[in-house]
């Protein structure tokens with residue numbers, strides 16, 4: 001067996017050559033970039049890349065697939081360099097440069113949220129925009145429509161719960177409308193089991209609430225064998241239980257709904273997990289990027305090329321930006337074709353990040369930059 005020190009010396013020698021060859025290849029890519037700029041030729045040439053990858057697979061022998069992975073990354077970097085030279089994604093750059101850092105707000109600002117008084121959405125809205133009179137909408141879709149029609153300046157929406165997971169309907173609407181996300185808030189959510197004042201815990205047979213709340217409280221609901229019924233939201237459940245006058249009925253709702261609809265608390269902290277938290281976002285037609293923005297959201301479709309998602313993720317991680325969320329949703333009318341929604345840590349004030357977004361905006365189908373915003377914790 002060879003001595004470790006000796007093997008490492010050989011590796012060092014090889015690496016020295018590899019880095020020189022890599023630099024030479026990047027210089028060629030630079031020349032190609034200048035040629036493409038002068039002749040107005042697109043950066044990506046998929047046929048040429050496929051040819052190289054096919055060749056590498058064969059030549060790589062037992063390391064063929066590993067060699068393909070290496071080369072697809074090298075070509076990704078080569079294209080990134082060329083995008084820089086050509087100045088791709090001008091619109092993206094202008095969009096970011098023209099965004100304002102301050103989110104305008106006073107008590108007449110129109111903020112839309114789904115539900116009725118006392119719903120979690122209402123609570124989140126008041127935390128983000130204190131003193132506002134929310135415009136209550138029937139559905140999440142109506143919140144998006146209110147922004148679309150200019151009836152509201154901002155919309156507050158739940159996107160994810162720590163126990164029950166993503167609110168998929170909201171992600172579908174984000175991908176459809178592509179408004180900007182300008183803020184997020186993580187709100188701890190605690191639930192009560194609440195009934196009309198005449199009822200007692202032993203009387204309860206049936207529980208009403210929003211499906212997300214029923215999922216977040218599923219442990220106790222299942223243990224008690226309660227029948228469940230889905231409501232439009234937790235506050236609607238509270239209101240309907242109050243109006244029903246039935247003593248065998250309870251709602252799973254928050255403290256504001258208990259007060260709002262004069263219910264009696266039968267049990268507190270009804271959620272499965274004491275750290276139950278829901279993440280809300282604020283959407284807007286106009287882009288605002290606060291100075292201390294720390295989260296970047298974007299979405300795109302994937303071209304039918306092996307490894308694209310992987311190479312996109314690599315590009316972010318090479319800048320030290322971490323992926324914190326990924327959602328894939330099927331495209332409308334295109335079964336088994338997906339749109340991806342992603343969150344990364346980072347701020348577009350970093351020039352390299354803007355360059356990356358500019359490059360991706362020209363390379364990926366259906367690409368949208370959805371925002372760069374602060375994450376608040378209540």
Ligand SMILES: C=C(O[C@@H]1C=C(C(=O)O)C=C[C@H]1O)C(=O)O
Pocket residue numbers: 029032043044045046048049052074075076078079082
């Ligand atoms: C360098 C070029 O641009 C891109 C990058 C490639 C590479 O790094 O080998 C190949 C094809 C193009 O997608 C080129 O067109 O040759």
